[in-house]
Amino acid sequence: MDKPGPKERILETASRLFHQQGYNSTGINQILEEAKVAKASLYQHFTSKDDLGVHYLQVSRQEWFAGLDQWTGKKKSALQKLLACFDFLEYAMQQNGFRGCKFINMLSEIGDTSPVMSKAILEHKARLRNYLKAFIQDALTSQSAATIDLTGDAIYLLFEGAIVESKIYKQPWPIQKARDMAKLLLSQR
Known part of the structure; x- marks a missing residue:
């Protein structure tokens, strides 16, 4: 099975964190760190936190x-x-x-x-x-x-x-x- 790409890892991590700790309590840096993705990858796939x-x-x-x-x-x-x-x-x-x-x-x-x-x-x-x-x-x-x-x-x-x-x-x-x-x-x- 292929390893999920950056977009999938960002979305999976954000989904888990948004549901567990809330949207406002979840920062972009935490998502990036836990997804093991660079900030450039985030903005390549999502235009903003709202877009995410x-x-x-x-x-x-x-x-x-x-x-x-x-x-x-x-x-x-x-x-x-x-x-x-x-x-x-x-x-x-x-x-x-x-x-x-x-x-x-x-x-x-x-x-x-x-x-x-x-x-x-x-x-x-x-x-x-x-x-x-x-x-x-x-x-x-x-x-x-x-x-x-x-x-x-x-x-x-x-x-x-x-x-x-x-x-x-x-x-x-x-x-x-x-x-x-x-x-x-x-x-x-």
Whole structure:
């Protein structure tokens, strides 16, 4: 197997550090030192720390949806697929030590200082919302569009809230409860 090049080492190191210690607490010099890359290599591949942050968010989004697809792809019904999203979330949160959502964490650090990163975060959340809503639409085929939309948003908010609460408590129970509530919401329709 080939040794990762400078760009890959920079991105892997930045991704690990951004998620473990935060974007604002991670300096370029630390990334370069741990990636064993010269500063010239960094600016050859990334125009700024914000550009590196955007790449981090893009890679995180690809990994997130690949994981979701893997977990939901094994299920047959729309309800099973939706519930598998919560199962994947529980697994992912346990794997990352209950550090929370990379996107929410990044937004809480950058605020309005980086429109390009804010846009990447919003795109991720919109895609996740639509991803969940697609399963809800398939599960509630006999319901009105308004009911499907409202139920979809309720379940999306349960999902997002479960991320935050799971991070706070450093336990999976908020995700498990949100999963149960999502199942109950769909069974009552």
